[in-house]
Amino acid sequence: MRNPTTGTFRLGPVVMRYGNFSDTRPEWTYGGGNLWLYDVGTAGATVTPKLPAEVLRISLTSGEVLATVPMPTMVRVMLAADEDGLWIGAGSETVSSPKPPLLYFLAVGATHPKLLQQGGASSFVNWLVAAGHTAWANVTTNQQLGTVVTETFTTPSPKPLSVTDAKNTPTPSDIGEGAFDEQPVLDVSGFGLVAAKPGWLGTVGTGGASSETVVKLDSTTGGFSNAVSFSTQQGVVEANIIYGGALYLLVSPGMGLTNTVLYRVSL
Secondary structure, eight states: OOTTTOOOOOOOOOOOOOSSSTTTTEEEEETTEEEEEEESSSSTSSSOOOOOOEEEEEEEETEEEEEEEEEEOSSEEEEEEEEEEEEEEEEETOOOOOOOOEEEEEETTTTSSSEEEEEOTTOEEEEEEEETTEEEEEEEETTTTEEEEEEEEEOOOOOEEEEEEEEEEEEHHHHOGGGGGGOSSSEEEETEEEEEESOOSSBTTSSSSSSSEEEEEEEEOEEEEEEEEEEOOOOOEEEEEETTTTTEEEESSSTTTTTOEEEEEHH
16 A cells, blocks of 8 residues: 555555456556456356455555455456446457346446446447546447447446447457557547557558558547558557557557557647
């Protein structure tokens, strides 16, 4: 925990245990002054003890665990947080039933998550972002038909505004879910929703796009427009962040390789 007066840290009690497997490590996001930490537990693993799926809400100022909430078992979820709580989406790698829960919302102070949307056999969340009192989710509702819908949730209304633009929507492989819990889509105050295209599931250079493009996503139409393009080395976007009103992109020739380049994009 962090001492706000001295800035020093001390090691506190164990607050979560998890299985050290490829799909059982904790996932996290920040929002509303909180760090939200989710782990799927080990219900699906052949190990003991059986650890529960749960979410921890942790204060960013004190480091104190403010709440521990039991959660449904969902592998490799999408997370986003705003002033009202935590949004949990079933990503493309989420292992679930033929009709999986697609999107949950856990309000600040709630003792259990609320199911907002039930999915189908080939549905999943491509990206999820939240800010203030609004959340945006891009959902593949039918993978075989290629049906993609952008949904806008405004707390406390559980019913989203849904729009689709099949002709002008980035494919999931272009911006997709981010690596290392990075949000593939970011909200820029005064500008809107932005994403790098191609993202970490795509490649700039040989066999891929000739340049990196920052796109602005339109939640009212489901489409997008190009904000700026620039040439870069062959590689993938491994991380992105908004700081000081600018977008920073980390482009690497491959995970663990050298010659990684950091770009600053004014918006």
